Each structure stands twice: as structure tokens, then as C-alpha cells.
Amino acid sequence: MIVDVHTHLPSHQDTVPPEDMVTETAMRSGETVQLTNSIADYLRDMEAVDKAFIFGIAPRPWLPEKSVLLAGGWPEGKNHNDVASETAKHAPDKITPFMSLHPLDPNVNDEYDRCVGDLGCKGIKLGPNYQDFDPTGPEAFALFARLEADQIPIVFHQGTSPMTEAPLTYAHPLTSDKIAMAFPNLTMVLAHLAHPWQADCLSVVRKHPNVWADVSAQFYRPYSFWQGMRLFHEWGATEKILFASDWPVTRPQDNIDHLRALPKFAKDHHLPTIPEEEIEGIINRDAVAIMGVD
Numbered sequence: 001m002i003v004d005v006h007t008h009l010p011s012h013q014d015t016v017p018p019e020d021m022v023t024e025t026a027m028r029s030g031e032t033v034q035l036t037n038s039i040a041d042y043l044r045d046m047e048a049v050d051k052a053f054i055f056g057i058a059p060r061p062w063l064p065e066k067s068v069l070l071a072g073g074w075p076e077g078k079n080h081n082d083v084a085s086e087t088a089k090h091a092p093d094k095i096t097p098f099m100s101l102h103p104l105d106p107n108v109n110d111e112y113d114r115c116v117g118d119l120g121c122k123g124i125k126l127g128p129n130y131q132d133f134d135p136t137g138p139e140a141f142a143l144f145a146r147l148e149a150d151q152i153p154i155v156f157h158q159g160t161s162p163m164t165e166a167p168l169t170y171a172h173p174l175t176s177d178k179i180a181m182a183f184p185n186l187t188m189v190l191a192h193l194a195h196p197w198q199a200d201c202l203s204v205v206r207k208h209p210n211v212w213a214d215v216s217a218q219f220y221r222p223y224s225f226w227q228g229m230r231l232f233h234e235w236g237a238t239e240k241i242l243f244a245s246d247w248p249v250t251r252p253q254d255n256i257d258h259l260r261a262l263p264k265f266a267k268d269h270h271l272p273t274i275p276e277e278e279i280e281g282i283i284n285r286d287a288v289a290i291m292g293v294d
């Protein structure tokens with residue numbers, strides 16, 4: 001079974017009108033990423049996997065109109081959590097909605113109740129850098145305590161981002177180490193192998209049984225990809241890596257293909273390899289069971 005633990009929302013419910021089309025080039029260091037897409041586009045790209053977790057990123061309460069990967073082409077009145085839930089209804093056996101909350105939102109507990117109740121959310125996505133909250137602060141810790149008690153897993157954005165106003169300290173894996181020590185029963189996924197801090201990421205996931213890493217958004221920087229994977233291999237930590245795409249930044253099939261191409265990359269560049277069985281282990285890892293999402 002292939003599980004994509006990291007997909008973002010389709011920007012539009014229906015076909016994207018030409019005047020709404022948006023692309024950007026910073027995320028993939030010069031390559032063009034199509035940021036606008038429909039539910040149909042999402043479902044087509046998810047044909048490559050058996051399960052997918054989908055989420056938005058809750059905006060800062062003091063800047064409600066500004067968000068990362070905005071789903072702007074949906075009827076007004078629906079927030080990112082409604083969009084995750086409604087998209088999942090198009091393939092309920094395959095797609096699981098996750099909520100996203102902001103710990104400093106005065107309504108955080110009401111929205112939590114609505115998400116796990118009416119909307120059927122089974123996990124949560126947080127991007128403390130994008131959301132500009134201190135993940136070791138008292139408000140965040142209150143949220144983590146509730147998530148741990150309810151056995152709801154977190155997918156954390158980790159690593160750098162091109163956004164100037166997103167504090168990097170909040171997305172560094174060493175910060176997540178503090179959270180993991182305070183909440184040992186909380187399941188956490190550190191996204192993107194915390195690029196370019198893959199060594200710090202493996203340092204954290206290897207010491208915490210309930211902390212995992214996701215492999216999304218690596219392959220389009222081929223040397224960093226190989227280096228991160230080789231580090232995880234040498235430290236015996238590839239079994240802590242979950243499959244993920246970061247759609248729409250990349251498609252799951254492209255991630256599968258590039259993971260399987262790593263041994264060839266190593267050979268072509270006279271570098272030590274990453275064993276095929278470890279690569280297949282990542283692609284086929286049962287994140288549904290690991291994260292307790294069912």
C-alpha cells in the first residue's frame with residue numbers, strides 16, 4: 001500500500017478559469033510549479049497512491065487573508081478545513097482530511113471540535129514558520145497536550161522556505177526534539193526531511209519512536225536528495241521515512257520514480273548507493289497504521 005502523507009488542497013473546486021492560473025518558481029529553485037488546480041486534477045494525480053492525507057494551513061489570526069497555498073477558488077464561507085473535508089468526500093476510501101489550526105486563534109478549541117466532529121479530520125497539519133507561532137510556547141503546548149490525549153498525529157512543516165516572514169527557528173527539527181521530549185506519545189511527522197537540515201532531522205527521528213520524517217519535495221534537488229537519503233541510510237534511519245509528495249509542488253508518481261532512480265544516480269556519479277529494499281520500504285510503508293489514521 002502506498003500512502004501519501006502530505007498533500008495540499010486543490011485551489012479550485014472546478015476547472016480553473018484561465019484568468020485565475022497562478023504559477024511560481026521559488027519553491028523548486030527555478031522550476032515552475034502550477035499552484036492552481038481543481039479537485040479533478042488532485043484525484044488524477046492521486047491515482048498513483050492508495051491513500052492520501054490532505055490539508056490546508058491555518059492562517060495567522062491577525063492576517064486571516066494571507067495563507068500559504070491558498071484555496072481561493074472555492075465558494076466563500078468555506079475555510080481550509082471545509083475544503084479538505086469536501087475534497088476527501090470525492091474519494092472517501094482513499095483520501096483522509098486533516099485539520100489545520102492556529103494555537104493563538106481564540107477559537108482554536110471550537111474549530112478543533114468541529115474538525116474532528118462534523119468534518120471527520122483524523123490528523124493535523126502545522127507550519128509554525130508559515131503560521132508564525134512558537135511551537136514551544138504555552139498555546140502550542142496546550143494544543144499538543146490535547147492532540148496527544150486524542151491520539152491525533154501532526155504533520156509539521158520542517159525546513160526552510162522561500163517566505164521572508166516565516167521564522168526558520170520555528171521549523172527546525174531541533175525545536176521539534178523539545179516537543180517530542182515533552183509529548184512522548186504524540187505522533188509527529190517532520191516534513192521534507194527538514195531540508196536542508198536532513199542531518200538534524202535524522203538526529204531527532206532516530207531517538208523518538210513516535211517521530212517520523214516525510215520524503216516530500218526532495219527529488220528536484222538531486223544531490224541534496226541523495227545526500228539526505230544516504231545520511232539516513234548510514235544512521236539506520238530510513239525505516240523512519242514515510243512516503244509523501246507535497247502536492248501540488250510535486251506529484252506522487254514523480255516521487256516514486258525518482259526514489260527508484262536513486263541507485264542509478266549514485267552509480268552515474270560514483271557515489272555510494274542507497275539499497276533498493278530501503279527505497280521500496282519507504283514507498284510502501286503503511287503510514288495509516290503508523291500514524292493511527294483510520
Ligand SMILES: [Zn+2]
Nearest residue numbers: 006008191246
Ligand atoms: Zn507542504
